[in-house]
Amino acid sequence: MKLKDTFKELFRYPSAVVGLLIILLLVVVAIYAVLKIPYKEAIRLWRGGIDQTTGLDIWYRNPKYAGPVWLNLLRRNKLPVTIALSTADGSASKSVQTGEVNVITMTFPIEFEADEFAADMILFFTSRYQEKKPHISMTWIKPDGSSMRIADMSVEKGQTYPFGQDTKLTRKLGGVSPIKALFVKDPTAKTLTIEKGRYELQILAFTFEPGSDLDAELVIYGQLAGLAGTDHLRRDLGVALLWGTPVALAFGLLAALGTTVTTMVIAAIGTWFSGWVDSLIQRITQVNMVLPFLPILIMIGVFYSRSIFVILGATILLSIFGASIISYRSIFLQVRESAYIDAARAYGAGNWRIIFSYLTPRIIPLLIPQLVIGIPSYVFLEASLAVLGLGDPSLPTWGKIISDAQANGALYQGLYYWVLEPAMLLIIAGLAFALLGFSLDRIFNPRLRGQ
Amino acid sequence: MSAATAPTGDSKLLRVEDLALHFSTTRGVVQAVDEVSFDLDYNEAIVILGESGCGKTSLARAILRLLPRNTALYSGKVYLEGIETMALSDEEFRRDVRWVKMSLVPQAAMNSLNPVLKVGDQVAEPMIEHYNVKKGEALDQAARMFQHVGVPVEFMRRYAFELSGGMRQRVALAMALVTAPRLVVLDEPTSALDVLTQANIFNTLKRIKQELQISFILITHDIATSSELADRVVVMYAGQIVEVGNSSTVFVEPLHPYSRKLLASVPRLRATQDPDFIPGHPPSLLNPPQGCRFADRCPSRFDRCAEEPPVFGGGRSQVKCWLYA
Numbered sequence: 165m166k167l168k169d170t171f172k173e174l175f176r177y178p179s180a181v182v183g184l185l186i187i188l189l190l191v192v193v194a195i196y197a198v199l200k201i202p203y204k205e206a207i208r209l210w211r212g213g214i215d216q217t218t219g220l221d222i223w224y225r226n227p228k229y230a231g232p233v234w235l236n237l238l239r240r241n242k243l244p245v246t247i248a249l250s251t252a253d254g255s256a257s258k259s260v261q262t263g264e265v266n267v268i269t270m271t272f273p274i275e276f277e278a279d280e281f282a283a284d285m286i287l288f289f290t291s292r293y294q295e296k297k298p299h300i301s302m303t304w305i306k307p308d309g310s311s312m313r314i315a316d317m318s319v320e321k322g323q324t325y326p327f328g329q330d331t332k333l334t335r336k337l338g339g340v341s342p343i344k345a346l347f348v349k350d351p352t353a354k355t356l357t358i359e360k361g362r363y364e365l366q367i368l369a370f371t372f373e374p375g376s377d378l379d380a381e382l383v384i385y386g387q388l389a390g391l392a393g394t395d396h397l398r399r400d401l402g403v404a405l406l407w408g409t410p411v412a413l414a415f416g417l418l419a420a421l422g423t424t425v426t427t428m429v430i431a432a433i434g435t436w437f438s439g440w441v442d443s444l445i446q447r448i449t450q451v452n453m454v455l456p457f458l459p460i461l462i463m464i465g466v467f468y469s470r471s472i473f474v475i476l477g478a479t480i481l482l483s484i485f486g487a488s489i490i491s492y493r494s495i496f497l498q499v500r501e502s503a504y505i506d507a508a509r510a511y512g513a514g515n516w517r518i519i520f521s522y523l524t525p526r527i528i529p530l531l532i533p534q535l536v537i538g539i540p541s542y543v544f545l546e547a548s549l550a551v552l553g554l555g556d557p558s559l560p561t562w563g564k565i566i567s568d569a570q571a572n573g574a575l576y577q578g579l580y581y582w583v584l585e586p587a588m589l590l591i592i593a594g595l596a597f598a599l600l601g602f603s604l605d606r607i608f609n610p611r612l613r614g615q
Numbered sequence: 616m617s618a619a620t621a622p623t624g625d626s627k628l629l630r631v632e633d634l635a636l637h638f639s640t641t642r643g644v645v646q647a648v649d650e651v652s653f654d655l656d657y658n659e660a661i662v663i664l665g666e667s668g669c670g671k672t673s674l675a676r677a678i679l680r681l682l683p684r685n686t687a688l689y690s691g692k693v694y695l696e697g698i699e700t701m702a703l704s705d706e707e708f709r710r711d712v713r714w715v716k717m718s719l720v721p722q723a724a725m726n727s728l729n730p731v732l733k734v735g736d737q738v739a740e741p742m743i744e745h746y747n748v749k750k751g752e753a754l755d756q757a758a759r760m761f762q763h764v765g766v767p768v769e770f771m772r773r774y775a776f777e778l779s780g781g782m783r784q785r786v787a788l789a790m791a792l793v794t795a796p797r798l799v800v801l802d803e804p805t806s807a808l809d810v811l812t813q814a815n816i817f818n819t820l821k822r823i824k825q826e827l828q829i830s831f832i833l834i835t836h837d838i839a840t841s842s843e844l845a846d847r848v849v850v851m852y853a854g855q856i857v858e859v860g861n862s863s864t865v866f867v868e869p870l871h872p873y874s875r876k877l878l879a880s881v882p883r884l885r886a887t888q889d890p891d892f893i894p895g896h897p898p899s900l901l902n903p904p905q906g907c908r909f910a911d912r913c914p915s916r917f918d919r920c921a922e923e924p925p926v927f928g929g930g931r932s933q934v935k936c937w938l939y940a
Binding site: 438504507511513521525 | 679714
């Protein structure tokens with residue numbers, strides 16, 4: 165059957181079309197992930213920790229355990245979304261008046277429309293000076309226009325100002341944490357009611373040396389952050405969800421392709437040469453089939469290496485001599501005796517020519533659906549190993565997210581997004597390949613077609 | 616080339632001496648081909664006649680060394696262009712003899728084409744395998760062969776299942792001719808074809824024999840049409856040759872009682888007499904009779920026939936029968 169005809173036939177099955185579309189989408193996502201976040205960058209982001217150039221955590225802009233922002237679409241009382249406003253990138257305004265003393269005015273506009281309080285609020289300063297530290301004075305302006313002095317301080321290099329830890333400010337606000345008190349009408353009231361609207365943080369800064377400068381970034385940590393949410397290390401789950409796609413697809417495809425193709429070739433070699441070659445392959449298969457697959461992989465992971473390539477190699481090695489070798493062999497035994505193989509032998513075709521252009525093509529209709537259906541099982545295998553703590557330690561994968569979620573009790577804390585996001589991707593990927601595989605099976609094995 | 620395979624200055628294309636091929640089965644050893652000797656000239660067509668199970672196909676397989684897995688005995692001498700092929704190793708035989716010196720159009724040639732290859736590629740395969748030529752060159756040669764056997768060259772891009780039986784037969788023939796061997800063995804090339812196609816194929820074979828100076832060994836049940844092509848006739852019975860002679864003599868005046876019966880069994884169009892038949896059935900090759908293997912069914916047998924195997928004798932034809940010894 166020609167490739168074009170196969171596709172034409174495939175489009176007659178709606179399930180195949182759906183499966184193909186999902187696979188196409190996953191492939192696009194995978195390509196996007198690899199182009200957008202190069203491998204080294206992905207590893208660096210996923211490892212997290214302190215950034216050498218800024219001295220801050222790579223993920224300092226993210227809160228811990230924050231849900232994805234789209235959760236608000238499903239809720240009546242909206243949760244605050246994490247906002248980062250910086251004078252360096254223009255999301256906050258900054259004007260400079262040079263003179264004997266440079267006067268810098270910074271304004272941070274804050275739209276607060278949530279029904280719940282933010283988790284935390286921190287100002288990060290980046291200052292440039294020789295000896296004399298810049299001095300600042302901060303003012304908080306509420307939606308109704310009333311303003312309040314927050315703090316005056318001098319700024320060191322890498323200075324941060326966590327609002328929640330300012331005891332002076334807390335006292336001034338009647339003992340209520342500034343993170344809450346700044347966003348309510350009356351902090352002294354019994355129940356705190358949030359005042360929605362546009363707030364403003366104004367910073368008036370004075371620098372005392374020519375060439376010295378000051379930038380500030382205000383981060384209001386909400387309960388939601390990013391399209392995918394964050395984990396216990398403030399990491400954006402989006403990185404792992406995105407990068408998990410190429411890893412899952414590549415692992416599934418390589419493992420499935422590696423095992424089915426080698427299995428086919430080995431079965432063909434055994435059947436064609438027969439004699440001791442065949443016996444040896446049969447014995448190896450029988451022994452291999454009783455070996456416990458998962459425990460061996462766990463042992464390799466624990467004692468040797470958890471690198472994804474080692475696990476991939478071990479998976480392929482252990483799967484080659486599987487039960488399918490026996491079913492392929494039974495088909496090859498039949499094909500071996502057919503007239504055209506005899507004819508090929510007569511014209512002097514060598515053993516390898518017969519194996520590769522006469523025997524194996526006969527099994528490809530059987531092999532393709534098996535290959536496609538086999539892909540998700542290897543994707544799930546990689547995820548299962550990761551959940552068992554045997555995933556590649558440096559690679560961001562779907563299984564790794566589930567593993568972290570489980571280790572941090574995500575479900576007990578009600579952080580369902582943490583488990584459901586990677587699980588949904590796994591299910592969708594599995595479903596897509598299954599839908600396509602079953603349709604292919606019907607095309608290549610017309611007897612399954614039914615009425 | 617070793618001494619054993621050195622040319623002996625033989626004037627014959629093929630000389631077969633005492634060829635034997637026995638198979639082992641669960642019930643014992645089957646003597647499929649036994650004491651077979653004959654020879655073949657350059658540009659000569661020889662037809663091997665005989666009923667089903669008399670060892671014709673086994674003889675072809677023995678000459679081409681296409682032995683099944685249960686071969687019990689394979690002995691004798693086969694000289695091809697003066698080279699003793701039986702002394703070659705399997706690999707040497709595969710490389711230097713098959714399709715280089717002789718090729719085969721197998722029985723059921725219709726099924727002998729790879730279903731997943733285009734027929735053009737299939738016909739070109741032996742060229743690639745044996746002469747290590749580029750695919751384009753091999754395809755050019757294949758195209759020439761398609762013209763020789765009368766298949767439109769456009770059909771090269773088709774798969775075997777897209778061709779009719781006669782076309783497939785011609786493609787198998789093209790494949791046998793593509794490497795320009797001196798000898799082509801045709802194993803029932805026209806079985807399962809209608810009479811028009813049969814005649815067509817035989818005409819093609821005749822033309823090719825003249826154009827390409829090729830020798831044929833033609834194995835067939837089809838006595839009438841084969842008489843058109845054959846220069847000489849070999850009649851086989853129960854694994855042995857019983858009569859060898861020129862077609863002009865054997866077809867007109869067969870000597871061996873079996874040959875006579877066999878030729879009399881050919882139905883004639885609009886003839887008044889019924890076709891003749893031979894009562895009984897061929898002996899089991901598991902344990903063939905001591906004397907003449909045809910003795911049980913022979914109308915002119917006498918005591919000696921059952922006691923010792925006959926030897927070749929006779930005049931214009933060589934006959935294995937005590938009547939002519």
